Amino acid sequence: ADVVDLESGWEYRWGDSPFTPEGVPLWTHDDASGRWSSIGFPSNPPGRGSQTNVWFRATLPDGSWRDPVLYVFSVDLIVEVYLEGRRIYRFGHFGAQGEGRFEGWPWHMIPLPVDCAGKRVYFRVFSDYMDIGLWGRIRVMERVDLLLGVVRSSIERLVIGGFSFLIACLSLFFGFLSRERLSFTTLALFSLASGCMVLSGSQINLLVIDRPLLWDYMGAIGYFTIPIAMAFLLDRWLRPMRAPLVGLVWRFHLFYLVGALALSWTGMVSLADTYPVFDACFAISLALLLIPAVHVAVHGNNDQKAILAAHAILSLLLLLDMAVAHGLIPWVEVPVAWGALAFSLAVVIVSLRYYACTQVALQALNLSLEQEVRRRTAALARLVSRERRRARMLEVESGKRAELERLLSDLQGCKEMEEAVSSLPQWLSAFCHPLAGAYYRLDKDAGNYRLQASWLDASRSGIPSLVPVCESAGILTVDRHWRLPLRYEDPRYGECELGVLWLRIPDERGRADSDEDTEWLSLIELGLEKIGLVLSQHCLHGELRRLSYEDGLTGIKNRRFLDDMFSREASLAARHERPLSVIMCDVDHFKRFNDTHGHAAGDRVLRRVAEILSGVFRQTDLVCRYGGEEFTVVMPGTRLEDCRQRAEELRQGIETESFEYEGCPLGSVTISVGIASWPEMAVAPEMLIVIADQALYRAKRAGRNRVESY
Ligand SMILES: Nc1nc2c(ncn2[C@@H]2O[C@H](COP(=O)(O)OP(=O)(O)OP(=O)(O)O)[C@@H](O)[C@H]2O)c(=O)[nH]1
Structure with a gap:
């Protein structure tokens, strides 16, 4: 048509x-x-x-x-x-x-x-x-x-307007996700504004709602909002740089939007009259925003450049439209909608890029979170197992400490060092459980350690029966074993080694430096240290005892020892009905000897007499210095006759001995001997010393250098 x-x-x-x-x-x-x-x-x-x-x-x-x-x-x-x-x-x-x-x-x-x-x-x-x-x-x-x-020409605007609304929703969505919330919200506002502007200009609107003024208000809102969003976005992008003019522009346009709409709504001005004023302000604003926009275009990121390019296209189209509207150039339908489309596409590109970046960042975050969770779970599991081990270890430790206390009190209860030492192998095997191991005792003469005990499957792990001496005083790691020396203090020889403990390092760890290993080691080390202390104590006591029972001059037992031992020997003899004899002997005229040869020579004679005494009697006989120049011999299991014979041997031995002192002959000395035997001569063995003393007295009175019985 x-x-x-x-x-x-x-x-x-x-x-x-x-x-x-x-x-x-x-x-x-x-x-x-x-x-x-x-x-x-x-x-x-x-x-x-x-x-x-x-x-x-x-x-x-x-x-x-x-x-x-x-x-x-x-x-x-x-x-x-x-x-x-x-x-x-x-x-x-x-x-x-x-x-x-x-x-x-x-x-x-x-x-x-x-x-x-x-x-x-x-x-x-x-x-x-x-x-x-x-x-x-x-x-x-x-x-x-x-x-x-009309329908055909509107399709373009409907599509672009709808697209702009969609983009506005998209921007809002990203605004919620992004740290750049305000920037995305502003982009949403911009899209909404351009969408309103484009849709309001669609001719089909009037066929749907025949209210031209309504559509014009919508158009005005969209149109007037554009410089607000534009300047606001620039203002944000320029931060932290101060751009007061840009801030002024968006504030002014916001004020203008609200003011113009309010005034035309109330009928104080015509909506149509707000357009020319706005156009003038918009043109000025675009000029003012030009330099900041160029600054952002030069220094900004790609997203900002894309948005700015879209802004530029839309602004040029709006300026063109403005020029047409005011008759500055001949009428032509300016495709403002395409400017809005350019802007929407820019937002889409930015959003997609942001989405892609977000996805990548999310994936990276996810990955790092997963790794972190895995790491923490593993750390937690390690912590739990360590705590379990620690609890188990604490339990073991308290058990072992109690065991150690028992052993120490047992050891302290032992009379002698050797008694204490003999109980050690068995106890050590219990104390070191569940660690397999062995205990060796040092044989100084042979120059090696002899196996005393091995426990669990220690023998299968290649524990030898002999190991060479090692001087190390500390813990050593030898061929998957710990070597711990058991040392004590001897008052005569200083620090001595009694033996060594070999413990197999537990297989599941195979290392000596794990926490549990360290706990084990320090526990056992503590045990050995305490045992060493008790042994040192025993050693010291033994030495003290030895010193208190020993005669300082002659080295044989003293009167105290005799007193302590004689009652025991007397009871044993009585209980087992075993004969018992006692010899008391005294050097004749020793005062005179001293006076003649000096006290030192007298001491020499006494020492030699003691040696002869020790040589004449059996190991089981007790040879003591009773005091001064008087000696006593207690002979368990010896009858009177044997006693007499020995006493005679002694007397003769002394008599025939040529004493000398520092190379000078001292001549000979004699002794008088008194003997007593149970059951031949006494009712009770306890009486023998007194009886022997009386026999000695008799020998002295009878002329000395003789053996007399009671
Ligand atoms: N050198 C020396 N002399 C001692 C020791 N202990 C005692 N004596 C002396 O032994 C002498 C003992 O003298 P007396 O008890 O009178 O007896 P005695 O001279 O041996 O005369 P009889 O026993 O009667 O034969 C004293 O002079 C003591 O000083 C000692 O450890 N060393």
Whole structure:
């Protein structure tokens, strides 16, 4: 069908037509050509002055239409259309003076009769806006074609607007996820604004909701918000640099948005009038933002550069649209929607990139978290098993300590060192359990250690029966074994080694430096140390005992020893009915000897007599110095006759001995001997010493150098 542009052959006439009482405008009948002036396009005729009313007329073209309509892109501001004196269309309400209010900038579909060709159509226009008249395209066409065209032209805006809304949601979503929350929220605001702007300009809107002003408000909100979002984003990107001008721009535009909407909503100003002011401010703002934007474009990251490029495209398109709207360049439909699309695509790219980065970061985080969890779980397991081991070890340790205390008290209860030492192997095997091992005792003469005990499967782990002497006083690790010496203090020889303990290092660890090994080692070391102390004690006691029983001059036992031992020997003899004899002997005229040869020579004689005594009697006989030059011999199991014989041997031995002192002969000495035997001579063995002493007295009185019995 025909589509004919009606963009020439127009005439205009300032002012408003008078009307007949029937409402017919007289100017539609008045063909006074002189009052009408021709104009290329029915918009902003010259010589407006303060005029708010103007009429336009044109002759409708020829064409074949079934349902023709006149399509007008836009009108400033309200309009009535007349054909043959009859009003065929009205937008807005004209008052009695031909005045009216702004009611939006919709597109217009003015129905025409089928035979409209060649007829004059009149436009009555009112505008107190800076522009007056028709705007954009004016066409005569088939109604269906117009509607199809409207739908077709709207699809682009609907898609781009919808896309912008989607992007706004996406940006909000990323805003919640991202640390750059405010930047993404601003991008969302920007997308929302451009979406509103694009959608509000879609012509199909009026077919859905025929409220032009509503759509214009929506458009204004979107349009006025764009510089706010733009400047706010720049302000954030420029931080920490101070850019007070940028902050001022977005604050001003926010103030303008709220103020303009509030004023037009309350009717104090026309929404249409807020546009030119905004356009001027927007242009200035764009100029002000140019330098900061260039700074960000140079120094910013790729995301910022992409967003800025989209901003630049949208801003240029908006400036172009502005120039068209204010008649600075001829009318052309500026594809502002494409600017919004460019911006939305930039946001999509940034979001996708951010999403990809987030995914990578999330994966890395996930991985590191998993690793951290694994590491902590392992550490926890290690801690738990260590604590378990420690608890077990503590239990073992307290058991071992109690065991050690028992052993130490047992050891202390022993009378002699040897008794204590003999119980050690068995005890050590119990104390060292569950560690397999062996105990060796040092054989100094042979120069090696002899195996005393081995326990658990120690013998299978290659414990030899002999090991060589090692001088080390500390713990050694030898062939998967610990070697721990058992040492004690001997008052005569200093620190001595009694033996060594060999312990097999537990297989499951195989190391000597783990915590548990260290615990074991220190526990056993402590045990050996304490045992060493008790042994040292025994050794010291033995030495003290030896010293208290020994005669300092002759080295044989003294009177104290005799006193201690004699009662025991007497009881044993009585219990076992075993004979017992006692010899008491005394050097004759020793005073004289001393006086003659000196005390030192006397000492020498006494020492030699003691040696002879020790040589004459059996090991089991007790040879003691009774005091001064008097000696006693206790002979368990010896009858009187044997005793007498021995005493005689002794007497003769002394008599025949040639004493000398420092190479000088001292001559000979004699001894007097008294003997007593049980059961031959006494009722009870305890009486023997007294009886022997009396026999000695008798020998002295009988002339000395003789053996006498009681
Ligand atoms: N050199 C020396 N002399 C001693 C020791 N102990 C005692 N004597 C002396 O032995 C002498 C004992 O003298 P007496 O008890 O009178 O007896 P005695 O002279 O041997 O005369 P009889 O026993 O009667 O034969 C004293 O002079 C003591 O000083 C000693 O350890 N060394």
